[in-house]
Amino acid sequence: MADKVVTRFAPSPTGNLNLGGVRAGIFAWLFARHNKGKFIVRIEDTDKERSKKEFEENIFESLQWLGVDIDQKYRQSEHAGRHEELLRKLIAEDKAYISKEKPKEEGGRTEVIRFHNPNKVVTFFDAVHGQISFDTTDLKDFIIAKSFTEPLFHFALVVDDWDEGVTHVVRGEDHVSNTPRQILIQEALGAPRPEYAHLPLITGADRTKLSKRKGAMAITEYRALGYISEAILNFDTMLGWHPSDEQEIFSKEELIAAFTLDRVQKSPAVLDETKLLWFNHEHLKRLSDNEYAKRLEQEIDPRLIPLLKERAKTLVEAREMLTTEFGFMQGASPSVELLTQDGKITAEVASNHLKAIADMFEHIPDEGFSAAQIKDILWPYATAQGRGDVLWPLRTALSGATKSPDPFIIAGLLGKAECLARIAAAVEKL
């Protein structure tokens, strides 16, 4: 523990980052930040056929959006010289050799570099699973490079982790079975063994690993759907990790302060979008009004923000509400059916109540025309006359909508003159 903690996230740029993939990055980063260590992102681009620039960009864009700050960035291909050097060294020491092969496919290569497997049992300690042992004999003399300039990821990864001083390898559980061969390479190279922590997988409803093929959404798609980064970060962390108390909503700083590897779950977790929606709403509610407006990225009456926070679970939903539940801000033209609740209230009753309300409104001074004030004045009347009969016509006269906030809030928002105008228009129709 004397050494400074160094972790890394090593994605291959072969697809957009999804909740499963980024989880390894988040945990490695959380662990580094919690221990005041260093966090590295290394793009594993040794597979030139499948690696794409756009995916690399998507990875960095997603991390940045989530607030996962990076101390150092590498690209594996930048280290080709070093990989070749150590490949030659291993061969010189007879720990690896050039192997003649019969090509598997048309035009395949006839030579590859294989590792001299010492055929031993490798035991390592995993921070989440405890001790794990493998007999590496099954691995045979596995291939570590296609050629001196084309190392395979097992080899390149070990070299890079060593050179970059990585002390803790935090990654998905799908890598446990890769670990023994990487340890063998480390030992041949004389590289130190880092600590390992293999995270449980995140699965879809079918309980298999999340993958783009099965429609796992990219982080950037969640953003487009109106999710905010605080919620994604919090939710993704809670999938497979749990604090010692019952707190559920965490800010980024709280997550860093609370995160430890020993509270990481051993078993895989199913991704539940419903709970994500709840997390999103909770974090949306916690945003300051200013911040909320900024995230909405559109002009909005600031008085609407607290109401939107209460009702909308995503930013997209909030934007939609501006034209539905809050469409009354732009005007209202209720039908007679709406005003009378499809005839449940007679036109005469509705009309009389509206006239009475207009009269009461007239007597409220402009500066006292607030939701609370209006309610105080109207409530006794509504209670005496039948709340449904009074409040429904009023709400629909003002909103023209089946769904809206309550009539007092609407009235406060519209102001006295507008209310009187809309009530008069409704009375006219009845």
Add this chain to the structure above:
RNA sequence: GGCCCUAUCGUCUAACGGUUAGGACGCCGGCUUUUCAAGCCGUUAAUCCGGGUUCGAUUCCCGGUAGGGUCACCA
């Protein structure tokens, strides 16, 4: 199939040998300023099975079963 990992409400999880097995999401029901949300209250719901160890197992051990991961000249 070999090897490895895992196993508590539908889902995320708590309980590091002794609890009426706790919380959250969802569902359902109720209440509320009788629209729609939100909010509040409540209900429903779980230790995979079988053996041990122990005075006592969700917890420790073994076996079974089930699920997953991995077995590339991908990462």
